Amino acid sequence: MQTENDGRNDFDFLVGTWKMRHRRLKERLKGSTEWEEFEGTAVGKKLLKGLGHCDEVIMNRETGPTHGFTLRLFDVKSQEWSIYWAAGTSGMLDVPVVGSFKDGVGEFYSQEVFEGRHIFCRFTWSKITANSCQWEQAFSIDGGKTWETNWMNTFERV
């Protein structure tokens, strides 16, 4: 097993049990400024001898508990992470966002379909300490020139 840090260890910080505080924009790409706030939990573990990670997520939204599952896989050739999100509301798997960490900030991108049109999607992991971190999701409809953050999530270790 390789141990050098080619990026495969960059999600090690997320192993364990977390309390999450979510702020989720009520509408996306419509100029909305109203946010829904809710709490949740995430439990992360390593897979595939460290080349993968998964999270089990429960979000306690106003409409009731929502479940999610994240699978992250490391490509040892490109040294990129692909992050897959499965939503408990539909049983559908999203297109993965793909990227890596630089100077403590992880940025991951995809092109996906939102309400019938193709957009760019970005995940950002930042503010990583031993006991906390932050995740954000943003969409762009102009090829990455401008981004609307539509979901922010602050993690605190339990």
Next chain:
Amino acid sequence: MQTENDGRSDFDFLTGTWKVHHKLLKGRLKGSTEWEEFEGTCVDKKILNGLGNFDEVIMYTETGTFNAVAMRLFDINSKEWSIYWAAGASGMLDVPVIGGFKDGRGEFYAQEIFEGRHIYSRFIWSNITAISCLWEQAFSADGGKTWETNWIMEHERA
């Protein structure tokens, strides 16, 4: 949560810890008749409040120990299961095989690329009892007219 069985409960039999006897065809789509046999384990748990399940697989082959994961997601609209398999270092999930169960037998299909050409891939789950079940993978290079089984896993509850 819906409780009627529209298919979402069809993988409940797999929850738990299994001993697995593998038979792997040494060559694929080459007329091979030589099989490699080895032992392994599989631990399956439900995710997404029952709309999915997740396996951690360990295989003890002659050339070493290999890890893999499988993720199965139920689409509540189409009532189909998508089965994703990830084995190691590519960072990517394979194309899912998609299907469902009928009369105790599950069949799941994909079109994928094998050695540069498009083939059909099929998973079958069968012989399901409380303490055992059988999984098989087959490929077809002729549009589904003929199938070559190239991997068999005999599961026995541990």
